[in-house]
Amino acid sequence: NNSRFVSPALKKLPDNFTMEFDMIIHFNLGEDEKGYVLPTLGFHLLDLLTSDPNGRDYLQNQEALIDADFQLYPGEEGESHMNFRSLEKGSTYMNGSRKDLSKLDAYNGKLFHVAVWVQKERVRCWINGDKVYDIPQALPAKTNFNRIAFDIPSSILQDEHVGMYVSNIKIAQGAPDMRSKLITEGKLVTTGILFDVNSDKIKPESYGVIKEIATVLKENPTVKVKVVGQTDADGDNAKNMELSKRRAASVKAMLESEFKIEVARMETDGLGESKPVADNTTKEGKLQNRRVEFIKL
Secondary structure, three states, rough: OOOOOOEOOOOOOOOEEEEEEEEEEEEOOOHHHHHOOOEEEEEEEEOOOOOOOOOHHHHOOOOEEEEEEEEEEEOOOOOOOOEEEEEEEEEEEEEEEOOOOOHHHOOOOOEEEEEEEEEEOOEEEEEEEEEEEEEEOOOOOOOOEEEEEEEOOOOOOHHEEEEEEEEEEEEEEEOOOOOHHHOOOOOOEEOOOOEEEOOOOOOOOHHHHHHHHHHHHHHHHOOOOEEEEEEOOOOHHHHHHHHHHHHHHHHHHHHHHOOOOOHHHEEEEEOOOOOOOOOOOOHHHHHHEEEEEEEEE
16 A cells, blocks of 8 residues: 655754665565566655644645655666656646666665755755766755655555665755865865774765765866865874875775876875864764865865
8 A cells, every 4th residue: 555654844954954864675576476567665855834734734645835756666677767856836846857777676685875965956866876866956946845755655566575664864964065165165174984993994985975076076177186184083193194194095096096086186195183173072073073175276
C-alpha cells in the first residue's frame, strides 16, 4: 500500500541548508517477478500551508505551498533513473529532466548516501558523491521550507522481496558558496575535508567537497591557490605541523589526480596547531580547528 511519512514541523530552514541521509534499496525478485516495475522512493522538502499545522492535509492530499519533489526510480539492467520537479500550490513550477543513474543497480543491498543542497532558488543533489542535479532556478523566491517527507507507492511485489531503508537523516545550515568565498573573497575555509586519525589519508566522505572546489577551479582556469592544512592541539606540536603539511599535499594530489587540476596552479603549506579559530579544549572547538584553507594567490 501507499506509504507516506511527513516530519514534525521544523524550525524555519535558512536560505542555505543541506539535507542528507543514508539509504539501502534491496530487491530479491523471484523468477515470476522479473520485469515488474519496481516501487519508487520519493523524498520531499516542503513548505506546508499554515492551515495544516500537523501535516495531515499533506498526508491525505499532498497539498503544500511549495514541494521540492525528488523521485528515485530503481530499475533492472541499467534502467534506474531520477526525476525532480518543484510544485507551487499544486501546480508545476519547474520540471527537471530525467537523469539516468547507471550506478544505482550496483548499490542493490548496499548502503549509499544522498545529499541535497538548497541555496535560495538553487537546488543540487548528489548520490554517493556523484552530482545528479544542479538547477539554478529550481524554486520560487522566498521559499520557507519547514518539513521533509518520504513516500513509497503501492506495489504488487511481496514485502519479503523488496525493501527501502532510510537512516541518518541530517539537516544543517549550508556552507557558504564556494565560488563566492574563493573567487570573490579570496579565501575558502572548510572543515568538510576529513582524514583518518593521525594520517594524511583522505576519507571518502570528503570527495564531494573536494569535487566542488575542483569545479570552481575549472570554471576559473587562471586562478591559482595555496592549500593550507590546520590541526587541533592534540599531540606533539612538531608532529602536528608535519601532519598538516602532509594533509595539504594530499588534497593537492587528489585535485590533480582525480580532477586534473594542474599542479602549477597549486601551492601547499601547513600551520599545524599554531592558528586555532576555536577552543581546543572542547570537541566542537577541535572540529573547527581541524580545517583546510584555500587561499587565492
